[in-house]
Amino acid sequence: MANPFNFMQEVRAEANKVTWPTRRETMITTGLVVLMVFLTAVFFVSVDEIIRLAVGFILSLGR
Template identity: 75%
Template sequence: MANPFNFLQEVRAEAAKVTWPTRKETMITTGMVALMVVLASIFFLSVDQVIRLGVRFILSFGG
């Protein structure tokens, strides 16, 4: 088992090597994710509506 003090020193050293994104990069990435969520939502809503209409059309022959 490693010494906890050495472990914490290694963790801090590794964390210092991380390249953190700038505020601008974070905002752009967040905006792109939000845009993709909206586009995916619209796409799946459209597909759902088309399938609903198709199923209603098919089931209208049974009644």
């Protein structure tokens, strides 16, 4: 086991090496993620609706 004091010093040293994003970069990235989630949802809803209509049409042929 390492000395807890040395461990905390090493953790702090590693945390100082991290390049943290700015508020603007975080907001832009968050906006892009929300946009992609929305576009993906619209895509899958559209595909699901097309498949539902196609299956409904095929099943109605058997009546």
